[in-house]
Amino acid sequence: MLFAMKYFSGIGLAAPQVGILRKMIVVEVEGRITKLANPQILRVKGADVMEERCLSVPGLGVDIVRPYEAIIKGLNEEGQAVEIKAKGLFARVLQHEIDHLCGKLIVDYLSFWQSLKFKVKALR
Numbered sequence: 001m002l003f004a005m006k007y008f009s010g011i012g013l014a015a016p017q018v019g020i021l022r023k024m025i026v027v028e029v030e031g032r033i034t035k036l037a038n039p040q041i042l043r044v045k046g047a048d049v050m051e052e053r054c055l056s057v058p059g060l061g062v063d064i065v066r067p068y069e070a071i072i073k074g075l076n077e078e079g080q081a082v083e084i085k086a087k088g089l090f091a092r093v094l095q096h097e098i099d100h101l102c103g104k105l106i107v108d109y110l111s112f113w114q115s116l117k118f119k120v121k122a123l124r
């Protein structure tokens with residue numbers, strides 16, 4: 001997963017994106033690599049908007065409002081329970097990847113008209 005993420009110049013990847021049907025994510029922000037299994041968002045705080053892109057939806061950028069801070073629990077590579085306090089971009093990428101595990105993509109944040117415009121563009 002880490003190889004695939006780096007190969008496609010991503011900063012996060014969820015297992016289902018590469019055909020692995022497991023609740024696992026890998027994130028790399030500011031040189032810190034985080035690997036989590038069964039990640040769950042425990043608490044969130046604040047709000048922030050940023051354009052997000054996704055390896056699964058090439059060519060689309062969507063402004064998404066997300067909590068600025070998030071406390072996330074999961075299992076690390078050794079199978080130990082960990083709790084991560086994340087802020088800013090790190091929190092955003094973790095939340096984006098957890099969305100993938102719930103079957104949610106950045107296109108699901110588009111308004112009806114934005115979504116229609118994207119679909120028409122994709123048909124061309």
Ligand SMILES: [Zn+2]
Nearest residue numbers: 053054055056
């Ligand atoms: Zn994505």
